Amino acid sequence: MTTTQSHITARRPGPRSWGILIKSEAKTLARDYASLLLPLGLPLLVLLTSASMASSEAIGTDGFTAFEFYVLPIVLTMVFAYIGMLNMPTYLSYYRKSGILRRLGATPASPMMVLVSQIVVNALLSLIGIALALSVSFVFFDAVAPASALAVAGAILLVMVSMYGIGMIIASLAPTMNAAIALGIILFLGLGALGGMFGGRSILPEPLQEVSQYLPFGAASDLLAATWTGQPVEPTMIIPLVVAAGASVLISLAFFRWE
Amino acid sequence: MTKELAIETTNLRKSYKGRTVVDGISLDIERGATFGILGPNGAGKTTTVEMIGGLRKPDSGAVSVLGLHPIRDRSRLRQVLGIQLQSALLHDALTAKELVDLYRSFYPNPRSTKETLGLVHLNEQRNTKFQKLSGGQQQRLSVALALVGRPEIVILDEITTGLDPTARRRIWATLESLRDEGVTVLMVSHAMDEVERLCDRVALLKDGRVLAEDTPAGITQMAEATNLEEAFVSLTGTEIFEGEAA
Numbered sequence: 135m136t137t138t139q140s141h142i143t144a145r146r147p148g149p150r151s152w153g154i155l156i157k158s159e160a161k162t163l164a165r166d167y168a169s170l171l172l173p174l175g176l177p178l179l180v181l182l183t184s185a186s187m188a189s190s191e192a193i194g195t196d197g198f199t200a201f202e203f204y205v206l207p208i209v210l211t212m213v214f215a216y217i218g219m220l221n222m223p224t225y226l227s228y229y230r231k232s233g234i235l236r237r238l239g240a241t242p243a244s245p246m247m248v249l250v251s252q253i254v255v256n257a258l259l260s261l262i263g264i265a266l267a268l269s270v271s272f273v274f275f276d277a278v279a280p281a282s283a284l285a286v287a288g289a290i291l292l293v294m295v296s297m298y299g300i301g302m303i304i305a306s307l308a309p310t311m312n313a314a315i316a317l318g319i320i321l322f323l324g325l326g327a328l329g330g331m332f333g334g335r336s337i338l339p340e341p342l343q344e345v346s347q348y349l350p351f352g353a354a355s356d357l358l359a360a361t362w363t364g365q366p367v368e369p370t371m372i373i374p375l376v377v378a379a380g381a382s383v384l385i386s387l388a389f390f391r392w393e
Numbered sequence: 394m395t396k397e398l399a400i401e402t403t404n405l406r407k408s409y410k411g412r413t414v415v416d417g418i419s420l421d422i423e424r425g426a427t428f429g430i431l432g433p434n435g436a437g438k439t440t441t442v443e444m445i446g447g448l449r450k451p452d453s454g455a456v457s458v459l460g461l462h463p464i465r466d467r468s469r470l471r472q473v474l475g476i477q478l479q480s481a482l483l484h485d486a487l488t489a490k491e492l493v494d495l496y497r498s499f500y501p502n503p504r505s506t507k508e509t510l511g512l513v514h515l516n517e518q519r520n521t522k523f524q525k526l527s528g529g530q531q532q533r534l535s536v537a538l539a540l541v542g543r544p545e546i547v548i549l550d551e552i553t554t555g556l557d558p559t560a561r562r563r564i565w566a567t568l569e570s571l572r573d574e575g576v577t578v579l580m581v582s583h584a585m586d587e588v589e590r591l592c593d594r595v596a597l598l599k600d601g602r603v604l605a606e607d608t609p610a611g612i613t614q615m616a617e618a619t620n621l622e623e624a625f626v627s628l629t630g631t632e633i634f635e636g637e638a639a
Contacts, residue, residue: 237538
């Protein structure tokens, strides 16, 4: 037998190490222009192209227009959907495929630290995206302030969790990085199209309109619209998001692999 | 009186999808030794060192590393074991310095960033991103990251495959300085000259079994060969091809 070495004690990396890892993930993202700029730029593009048409049409008596009912909710949802469905799974599957997670697993750090750091960095990027979209909305398109900022914040949190959840489902099921990208694009464009990303759900055929409100993108923009404009929140706006988040936990636990 | 062992494996076995890769490997590796594992492709070298490092679970058999069980005592073992993996890439948009800073933050008493990069002669490339380093420089950085936590045992898998002669010699010098510090080194290699020069003992693997285990000179003598390379060829019945493991 080799002699047991009592001087060796387990020690998990501390807060300083977490900080350095989060900073490393942030630097990696900042040097990857596509993943940095697209989730900020695409929603802005949609905002700029549809806002001027929408902002004059008043709906209801509280001063809210089609801008707050349709454009802003779609744009905010896009930020989270892009980051959740495209950024996160691409990174995670690359880290897995290239052996980065395995390499970290050979140190006192756990690959779980990378997952958490990814979520933190992407949450920060989402906040920047939201801040950017809101600034443009208020400065250039005279957006009307939300009926309840707290309700909107709660809605944003739920949307973020569910979109990240869909990303974790992709990262868990896609065998390669290319598969993750393909699946992410299909889901982002598909759910986005059904959710009104390309010009309002009213242009969709009737059956698709019906389906779309039960899908995460449509439910997310409905929820953001309802909370922003002070309309009642329907269960159909919450349930698809909770289901996506819940399913992601189960699927990740069952299928996510570190290597 | 036998010397203290750093690593002990008893009858290790591992198969993947019905194919036996490691078929009863028992090794005793003394503390402070530089131990080489040689063998043709598919001999089970990498699987063996990965089981020692706790990266794979053996189907049967036992491993003890400094008295620790590699899987059960995983988090304790990680403090004192440095591993360089054959195929793992690193965060490729980070610079050499940023990577060392990251990895050293995982350990309680790490080497300084400067010392770590100096070990593998990469101080000049400290601000170069990993993806812009040459293959040899990436390999050296990967070795440096296995050493940053001042490990008592280092596992190195094919560290000089594909390196130019200068880069190989630099890594050899690094390994010799580790030996002087009393670090136990377990290395998988294809390069006979490297093993002959660095290793105190060598295990020659084929088809998941230990064919021979001795000093490099002892193995050469046993095969009635003039050098380790000839001994390898005659004992395993395999030719060595340059870069076959690349």
